[in-house]
Amino acid sequence: MTLIGVKIDRLFLRDLFILLVGVGLYILSIQLFVVPNAMASNGIAGFSVFIHFVFGINPALTFFAVNIPLFLLSWKLLEQRELLLTIPGALAMSGWMMIYEAIGITGFQMDSLITVGIIDGILSGIGAGLVVLSQGTFGGSILLARLFENKWKVQIDKTLFGIDIIVMLLAVVTYLALPNFFVTLLSCYIFSKVTRLIGRPSYRQQILQKVGLIKNESNCSCTTNECSCSN
Structure with a gap:
């Protein structure tokens, strides 16, 4: 069986499974650590939160709007297999959020913000790394990093951390407290390195x-x- 020229075989299904597990771990880290401890989200998701704070626009709309040009670019710069795996990856973001909410996973606060940042960086990095390993994406900064890697050979962790620095600077001048800023930056650095290590x-x-x-x-x-x- 083939779909848009991509063979749907055991290898594809294995990669699809790895992709879905990776997205699940990434969203789990956000639910458990980022939201309850008032940390900023990384990547395009964090940019969406910034837009929401400044202009009052729903973060989901911003994330969707930013992803449109990225998906259009990806049609030319990514392989068909990567594109086919990106669609379920993007859908799984919302799917896992709804699953975690349905089963009552709301996260918890911790006294040590540094511990929160380290754990979040590792867990979200493992999740994103599995997504990269599957040769798929879930849109946002992971998709942009893959485009930079394919087109200009920029290492994926450098693109991810560069995007995060820009998002964090926007957040700290608007709504993010300085301690949370530095911890989130630490988390983003760990996230970028673990993503590359796994992926x-x-x-x-x-x-x-x-x-x-x-x-x-x-x-x-x-x-x-x-x-x-x-x-």
Whole structure:
């Protein structure tokens, strides 16, 4: 079976499953840590919150409006398989929110904001990393980072953190308290690095080599998405 030229096989279904799990973890982190502890959201979602605070526009509308040109660009710059996985990824964002609300997951406050930032950065980074690993996106900053990576070879963590810095600066001059700003910035940095660590096997292998967990084989070759070594 094929859809828009993409073969729907076991590999595709596996990647779809990884994508949905990744989106679920990303939204879970927002529900558990970001919202109840008054931290700013990262990426395009955070920009939507800023627009809501300044102009009173529903964040969902802003997120949708920003994603329209990104999706139009992606038709030319992303592969068909990536596009096909992006659609359920974007829909899963709202789906997981409704699921968590239905089962009563509302999050909790913690005394240490730094702990909140570290946990959020790790958990949301794992989720986003799984999305990247699946070769899909859920729109927003992940989609923009994939476009920058495909077109200009900009490393995905640099794009994510660059977007987050802009969003955080907008937030801190309007509604975000300074302690929350610095903790959110820490969370965004961790998020960007964990996303790349999980989503990019080549980067993961480099890190494991640096810490001595695997040997540095001279006959290993790496691409953006994967590494392979011959014996």
